[in-house]
Amino acid sequence: MYKKIVAIALCSVGLSSVALASDPIAAGSVANLTNRGDYVLFEVVSGQTNSCANCPPDPAGLGPGGYCWVATSQTLEVQMILTAMAHGLLFSGRVYSLATDCTVYQITL
Numbered sequence: 001m002y003k004k005i006v007a008i009a010l011c012s013v014g015l016s017s018v019a020l021a022s023d024p025i026a027a028g029s030v031a032n033l034t035n036r037g038d039y040v041l042f043e044v045v046s047g048q049t050n051s052c053a054n055c056p057p058d059p060a061g062l063g064p065g066g067y068c069w070v071a072t073s074q075t076l077e078v079q080m081i082l083t084a085m086a087h088g089l090l091f092s093g094r095v096y097s098l099a100t101d102c103t104v105y106q107i108t109l
Helices: 075-087
Strands: 008-010 023-036 039-046 068-071 091-097 101-108
Touching: 023 075, 039 075, 039 091, 068 075, 075 101
Parallel strands: 068 101
Antiparallel strands: 008 101, 023 039, 023 091, 039 068, 091 101
16 A cells, blocks of 8 residues: 655745745655755755756855755754655755755655
């Protein structure tokens, strides 16, 4: 029997931030998880496509880009990312902007 797990997390944002345009992260597997500075960086991969490929360098300025990220202080989001990776769950969500700010503010497993 197949069991579907659905979880959604919305990070703490003001209502004015939610109204801003944002970009989706297509469903895929969490890959290449890393910690840089105060951020957890990761890719969301489906086939050969990384949904975070067009992201800018991380806020710590320690990477070349191509990763989505959450702050290490966002423990619920970090736990969801680790859960998706450990259990092979599909991950999708939203970032503020794939061109300028790949902070993940919504997660769906």
